Amino acid sequence: MLEIKNLKASVEGKEILKGINLKVSAGEIHAIMGPNGSGKSTLASVLAGKQDYTVTDGEILFEGKNLLDMKIEERAHEGIFLAFQYPVEIPGVSTVNFLKTAVNETRKAKGLAPIEAKDFLATMREKMKLVEMDSKLTSRALNEGFSGGEKKRNEVFQMAMLEPKLAILDETDSGLDIDALRIVAHGVNTLRNKNNAFIVITHYQRLLDYIVPDFVHVLSNGKIVKSGTKELAFELEEKGYDWVKEETINS
Amino acid sequence: MSKQVLDIPVLNEKLLAQLQSLSQNPLRTSSWKNFLQSGFPSVKHEEWRFTPLENSLKKIQKVSSAVPISLPAEAEKIIASLEPIDAYKVILVNGKPISNLVNTPDGISLLSLKEAQKNFPEIISSHFGKYLNTEKETFNALNTALTNDGVFIHLKKNSQTEKPIHIISVHDNREEGIYSTSRILIVAEEGAKAHIVETHISTAENFSLQNLGAEIIVKQNARIEYHLIQHFSLLGKSEASVIDSRQVVLEKDSFCNFTTVSMSGALIRNNLHMLFNAQNGEGHLYGLYLPSKNELMDNHSLVDHAMPNCFSNEFYKGIMTENGKGVFNGKIMVRKDAQKTNAYQNNRNLLLSDDAGLNAKPQLEIFADDVKCSHGATSGQLDEDAMFYLRARGIGEMEAKKLLTLAFAEDVLVQTKHEGLHNQIDKWIEEKLSV
Numbered sequence: 001m002l003e004i005k006n007l008k009a010s011v012e013g014k015e016i017l018k019g020i021n022l023k024v025s026a027g028e029i030h031a032i033m034g035p036n037g038s039g040k041s042t043l044a045s046v047l048a049g050k051q052d053y054t055v056t057d058g059e060i061l062f063e064g065k066n067l068l069d070m071k072i073e074e075r076a077h078e079g080i081f082l083a084f085q086y087p088v089e090i091p092g093v094s095t096v097n098f099l100k101t102a103v104n105e106t107r108k109a110k111g112l113a114p115i116e117a118k119d120f121l122a123t124m125r126e127k128m129k130l131v132e133m134d135s136k137l138t139s140r141a142l143n144e145g146f147s148g149g150e151k152k153r154n155e156v157f158q159m160a161m162l163e164p165k166l167a168i169l170d171e172t173d174s175g176l177d178i179d180a181l182r183i184v185a186h187g188v189n190t191l192r193n194k195n196n197a198f199i200v201i202t203h204y205q206r207l208l209d210y211i212v213p214d215f216v217h218v219l220s221n222g223k224i225v226k227s228g229t230k231e232l233a234f235e236l237e238e239k240g241y242d243w244v245k246e247e248t249i250n251s
Numbered sequence: 252m253s254k255q256v257l258d259i260p261v262l263n264e265k266l267l268a269q270l271q272s273l274s275q276n277p278l279r280t281s282s283w284k285n286f287l288q289s290g291f292p293s294v295k296h297e298e299w300r301f302t303p304l305e306n307s308l309k310k311i312q313k314v315s316s317a318v319p320i321s322l323p324a325e326a327e328k329i330i331a332s333l334e335p336i337d338a339y340k341v342i343l344v345n346g347k348p349i350s351n352l353v354n355t356p357d358g359i360s361l362l363s364l365k366e367a368q369k370n371f372p373e374i375i376s377s378h379f380g381k382y383l384n385t386e387k388e389t390f391n392a393l394n395t396a397l398t399n400d401g402v403f404i405h406l407k408k409n410s411q412t413e414k415p416i417h418i419i420s421v422h423d424n425r426e427e428g429i430y431s432t433s434r435i436l437i438v439a440e441e442g443a444k445a446h447i448v449e450t451h452i453s454t455a456e457n458f459s460l461q462n463l464g465a466e467i468i469v470k471q472n473a474r475i476e477y478h479l480i481q482h483f484s485l486l487g488k489s490e491a492s493v494i495d496s497r498q499v500v501l502e503k504d505s506f507c508n509f510t511t512v513s514m515s516g517a518l519i520r521n522n523l524h525m526l527f528n529a530q531n532g533e534g535h536l537y538g539l540y541l542p543s544k545n546e547l548m549d550n551h552s553l554v555d556h557a558m559p560n561c562f563s564n565e566f567y568k569g570i571m572t573e574n575g576k577g578v579f580n581g582k583i584m585v586r587k588d589a590q591k592t593n594a595y596q597n598n599r600n601l602l603l604s605d606d607a608g609l610n611a612k613p614q615l616e617i618f619a620d621d622v623k624c625s626h627g628a629t630s631g632q633l634d635e636d637a638m639f640y641l642r643a644r645g646i647g648e649m650e651a652k653k654l655l656t657l658a659f660a661e662d663v664l665v666q667t668k669h670e671g672l673h674n675q676i677d678k679w680i681e682e683k684l685s686v
Binding site for chain 1: 634636637639640641642643644645646647648650651654655657658659660661662
């Protein structure tokens with residue numbers, strides 16, 4: 001589904017990603033772990049198309065298509081979804097109006113007619129249940145005054161509405177208490193199937209108790225320095241990131 | 252000394268001819284004298300620095316006739332396209348009412364100034380021309396000199412309308428270079444309550460200039476909600492222009508919410524002055540202006556706190572596209588006696604193009620010592636993080652811009668408190684951004 005080859009990216013002349021290689025197939029969950037500043041969020045932003053980053057080398061293929069040639073919204077239409085670490089508050093835009101626009105713009109790109117109002121509402125009601133979201137939130141301005149947990153649940157709710165092929169969860173666990181974490185994980189686990197894939201970016205192993213990855217990668221200083229299965233996450237939890245760093249230096 | 256006055260002899264002759272065709276009275280004569288003394292301001296004049304008039308004034312070819320004409324078909328078409336507002340309607344063409352007396356409920360009179368002179372001579376003589384400053388403001392002087400009709404609204408003591416009053420002002424610019432004079436006098440007596448909507452449209456693409464003067468008197472305990480909408484390019488790009496000068500006078504315990512929405516027009520200059528003439532008045536001034544290609548929209552406001560214990564809140568937002576230019580000049584005056592004044596002003600601007608421009612100048616002049624005043628002005632672009640967020644959800648760049656721009660306008664539009672109007676303006680903004 002996704003193939004990242006020797007990806008290098010920099011911001012304001014400073015190289016952050018220094019040659020990333022990663023392959024994600026349908027049905028898989030990949031966790032990317034790593035210390036602060038290792039480039040985890042940059043990787044997520046580059047995949048989604050954020051313009052602050054310049055890709056200096058390498059390529060990203062998504063279902064065989066060159067992702068780097070696509071606009072931000074085109075990537076979304078192709079089925080890429082980024083759950084933001086810090087969802088933006090947008091006063092004046094209601095959550096429901098925003099979602100309807102997002103769903104219809106995606107449908108338009110696929111040559112489909114706008115969704116019927118009653119179908120939209122029915123889907124919305126169903127998906128809100130999934131993340132136990134208060135229906136009052138959808139009539140409020142997007143993320144405005146939402147608590148940290150509400151914002152993250154809103155991200156998963158949007159994901160459920162848009163049904164992406166590849167979802168990238170950028171530190172979705174940060175700032176969540178254990179209950180919210182369970183709800184968010186339940187949402188993700190319900191949505192996962194053999195046709196979609198997830199990249200779960202996290203600093204801590206905690207989230208991976210709830211969303212069990214097929215593969216774990218350790219990102220350090222802009223490179224994937226270690227890959228393994230879920231056991232790698234436990235090892236990291238126990239020994240800390242310094243262990244990987246040292247190992248890398250020694251090797 | 253720098254030349255502060257424009258010299259356009261041909262125009263002055265035309266205006267003089269118009270004056271001579273009207274019946275003379277002392278107010279007209281003194282106003283004309285004032286006009287001749289001040290002349291048309293050039294950009295050297297401090298209050299007109301960013302609003303050059305010379306090219307516009309030179310385009311004037313004809314001063315609109317005093318006789319009301321019938322409603323042009325183009326205007327009918329536009330009026331039909333407006334979101335229907337269930338209202339008591341009066342239609343003006345080039346400042347003169349064309350429809351006859353409207354049936355309004357008891358206590359509410361909506362008629363032409365000419366008729367009002369017959370039916371309400373005392374109210375007219377005690378209010379007309381008493382508030383608009385004809386000594387300092389040259390356009391007020393010229394307006395007062397040449398006014399021979401307009402709209403008069405009288406709200407009797409404790410009267411109320413369940414429906415708004417809608418003034419539809421058609422600027423008939425099917426001929427190039429028409430200059431017209433329009434005048435409005437509104438007197439809300441003690442305890443009266445009304446919602447007034449005023450919509451300005453034009454019939455063609457040509458240049459025209461209207462000089463509009465309005466006096467709005469809100470007596471003790473009276474409440475006025477006012478929406479002024481200027482949208483001249485509804486049929487296609489229009490060069491219609493207006494200089495709109497208003498004096499709102501707030502008496503004891505009265506309330507006025509005045510919202511100005513400038514959608515389109517080659518040159519729009521709004522001089523909105525609000526005077527707190529007694530204690531406990533509450534005044535709100537909201538504004539939204541969207542200058543786009545070759546448009547200039549200038550909002551000059553004066554909030555004059557002459558008496559203690561009053562509250563004013565001014566909130567204006569500008570959305571500039573293409574090479575559109577916005578000007579915001581907001582002056583708050585707190586006079587010596589106006590203790591316990593609360594006066595707030597906020598001006599925020601969105602520049603959606605590199606060629607767009609804005610000049611903002613907040614001014615506070617405070618002579619009382621026990622007051623709360625604040626002002627702020629900002630200008631910037633759309634928030635990049637918000638744009639990225641929307642686009643990452645599959646919303647195209649254009650659509651995302653529209654959503655965020657409408658959101659920007661929302662906190663002014665929410666003040667309309669009229670769903671039909673609110674939706675209409677939202678739709679217009681979307682249309683304007685789609686060009």
